[in-house]
Amino acid sequence: MSDARVVIVLSLLLGIQPVSTDLYLPTLPAISASLGSSAAQTQLTLSALLLAFGGSQLVWGPLSDRFGRRPILLLGLSGYVLFSFASTLVPSIEWLVAARVGQGLALGAPVMCGRAIVRDLYPPVAGARVMSRALTGLGVLACVSAPLGALVAELFGWRAALAATGVFGFGLLLLVWRQFEESLACPDHAALALPRLLPGWGRIVGHPVFRAYALLAAASYCGLFVILAVSSFVFIGEFGLGRQQYGLVLLSNALAYISGTLLCRRLLHRFAVARTVAVGGVLALVGGLGLLAVVTSGAHSPLPLMPPIWVYMMAHGVCQPCGQTGALSPFPRAAGTASALSGCLMMALAFGVGGWVGSSFGDPIQALSWGVSGCSVWVALVAWLLVPRAVVQDTS
Numbered sequence: 001m002s003d004a005r006v007v008i009v010l011s012l013l014l015g016i017q018p019v020s021t022d023l024y025l026p027t028l029p030a031i032s033a034s035l036g037s038s039a040a041q042t043q044l045t046l047s048a049l050l051l052a053f054g055g056s057q058l059v060w061g062p063l064s065d066r067f068g069r070r071p072i073l074l075l076g077l078s079g080y081v082l083f084s085f086a087s088t089l090v091p092s093i094e095w096l097v098a099a100r101v102g103q104g105l106a107l108g109a110p111v112m113c114g115r116a117i118v119r120d121l122y123p124p125v126a127g128a129r130v131m132s133r134a135l136t137g138l139g140v141l142a143c144v145s146a147p148l149g150a151l152v153a154e155l156f157g158w159r160a161a162l163a164a165t166g167v168f169g170f171g172l173l174l175l176v177w178r179q180f181e182e183s184l185a186c187p188d189h190a191a192l193a194l195p196r197l198l199p200g201w202g203r204i205v206g207h208p209v210f211r212a213y214a215l216l217a218a219a220s221y222c223g224l225f226v227i228l229a230v231s232s233f234v235f236i237g238e239f240g241l242g243r244q245q246y247g248l249v250l251l252s253n254a255l256a257y258i259s260g261t262l263l264c265r266r267l268l269h270r271f272a273v274a275r276t277v278a279v280g281g282v283l284a285l286v287g288g289l290g291l292l293a294v295v296t297s298g299a300h301s302p303l304p305l306m307p308p309i310w311v312y313m314m315a316h317g318v319c320q321p322c323g324q325t326g327a328l329s330p331f332p333r334a335a336g337t338a339s340a341l342s343g344c345l346m347m348a349l350a351f352g353v354g355g356w357v358g359s360s361f362g363d364p365i366q367a368l369s370w371g372v373s374g375c376s377v378w379v380a381l382v383a384w385l386l387v388p389r390a391v392v393q394d395t396s
Contacts (some may be wrong), residue, residue, distance in 0.1 A: 006121060007130060011137025013073070013114035014185075016080070018142040019168050020107055021046060022250055023149035026243040027158035028232045034158065037093035039237075040358060043229055045093070045100045047279035047354045048079030050225070053349020057112045061340025065191035069113045069120070069336070070182045076109020077173040084166030088159040103165075110172070112339045113225070119328040119335035120183040128273060132265045132321035139258035139317070144337050146250030150243040188333065190307055197337075204338050210327050212390035216277060216382045217323030218346040220316045223288065223375030225350040226368060227309065228356055229254065233364040239302045249302070256273055256310035260317020273322050274391050280318035281383030287312030288376020305368075312372055319379060326387075 021300075024031075032042040064072040083102035090096040114134070118127045149161045154323055190196055235241045235249055258370040260283075267276040290308030299305060324342065353371065361367035 003130070005179065007133045007137065009175070010114050010117060010130070010134035011141070012014060012175065013038050013117075014134055015138040015141035016107065016110050016169065016172060018254075019140060019145050020049065020103065022142050022145040022160070022254075023165055024161050025146060025232050025250065025311045026150040026236075027153045027227060029236055030153060030158045030243075031096070035090075035093040039233055041093050041097075043354075043358065046229055047351055048097050049100040049104035049107070049170045050347045051351045052101045053107045053111070054344045054351070055250075056105040056108030057340035057343040057347075059340075060109045060112050061116070061336040061338070062191045062197060064109075064113055064116060064184070065334060065337035068182050068184045068187050069117055070176070070180060072109050073113050073180065074108050074173065075122055076113075077169055079106030079157075080110070081166050081169040081173060082106075084169055085163060087162045088166075090118055095319050097265045108340075108343065112336065112343055115324050115328060115339040115343070116305045116335040117183045118325060119339070120185070124325060124329035125268070125273065127325040128321050129265060129268055131325045132268065135264070135317065135321050136258055136261040136262060136265075139254050139261060142254035142257065143251050146254070147244065147247035150247035154243060158165050175363035184336075191334075192338070200334060200337060201341060203333065204331060204341055207330050208390040209330050210338065210342070212382065212386040213323045213326030213329075214342040214345050216379065216387060217327065217342060218349045219375055219378040219382055220280075220284065220319040220323065221346050222350045222353040223284070223312055223372045223379070224316055225354060226371035226375065229354050230357065230364050230368045230371065234305075234368050235302055238364055241302065249269050249306070252306065253309060256313035257317045261321060263314065264315075264318040264321050267318070268322075272391075273326060273342065274387050276384045277319060277322050277387050280315045280322070281380040282377035283311055283315035283318060284376040284383075287315055288373040288379075292369045292373035295365055299365075309372070312376060315376075315379065319383065 028042050032039060060072055060076065080103060083106055084097055085105060087096060087099035090099055118131050122130055149164065152164055153161045231249070232246060235246050236243070264276060267279060287308045290311060291305065294304045294308060327342040328335050328338045353375065357367045357371040361370060
């Protein structure tokens with residue numbers, strides 16, 4: 001496959017995650033009203049999907065190392081389409097959560113395979129550059145998803161917005177079937193053997209490079225998760241924005257994220273990965289602490305909150321390509337399993353951060369500011385301390 005085709009396929013495979021989340025975010029208050037659920041119950045449709053998404057990768061990763069990326073992609077995308085359309089038929093919030101769990105289980109396959117494909121085809125530094133291009137495409141999908149979801153919900157209701165995720169999944173299934181060529185040159189026939197599987201997990205998790213970059217990607221994503229989970233209740237519930245206005249808020253966040261991926265690409269052409277990550281840590285800290293300062297000063301409108309959120313989203317765009325590719329770099333023969341462990345860690349920690357924010361702060365604005373600022377400190381510490389130390393240990 002040409003580099004251009006790889007980037008397009010990767011953008012869509014990785015972009016199915018923001019399509020699954022951002023597209024329906026403007027409908028959360030409407031879902032809550034329609035199904036008679038509380039805000040916490042409605043937020044569970046997001047956090048449960050992401051937890052299932054993270055856990056499922058532990059299964060999809062070894063399967064893809066054993067059978068190849070293509071069959072796992074076709075199987076996972078088929079399940080995704082099925083559960084996406086099932087979510088439009090639910091009579092209660094409990095059934096919606098169950099359908100979203102199924103959607104999350106299937107979602108693990110395309111996203112995990114997307115990260116593994118980069119390691120199959122490229123060495124680490126080149127892979128980080130390719131990943132930054134693919135994540136720029138992901139940002140474009142995130143730009144489109146929220147406004148499109150708001151528009152579809154406005155015209156046809158929240159169930160139609162959920163159906164749109166199934167339409168996207170079906171189109172991606174056809175694309176993979178017709179255009180994707182297997183990227184794994186030599187499947188590992190012993191990848192599913194239990195005597196090897198569990199020690200293999202331990203070897204991956206015990207590697208300092210994996211731990212540093214996987215924690216970087218997880219910390220950065222946790223801040224994004226707080227924004228995704230809380231922002232609709234802040235901007236719609238507290239500040240009274242309409243769904244389409246909120247869609248524009250998410251659009252601006254996605255544009256900031258895209259600018260971060262472009263900055264990442266420029267930095268990688270000039271500096272090593274560790275120095276690029278250090279810049280991401282600075283941006284994360286400025287954005288997170290800036291948001292906390294704005295809220296603490298008593299902001300009474302949405303506009304002052306946006307610049308620090310944009311800075312954090314730029315940091316996310318810098319840290320994610322480096323974190324996702326860096327975690328897989330020591331494991332060319334087990335890229336699927338390493339991708340799965342990294343993705344599982346990311347989602348498990350995001351679920352934990354979401355639980356902490358939800359239980360500790362009754363005010364959505366306080367939850368947003370303290371959640372993002374806490375994650376920004378975490379990003380900076382990993383970027384400045386763990387990543388350089390892991391690089392030194394690996395080279396020595």
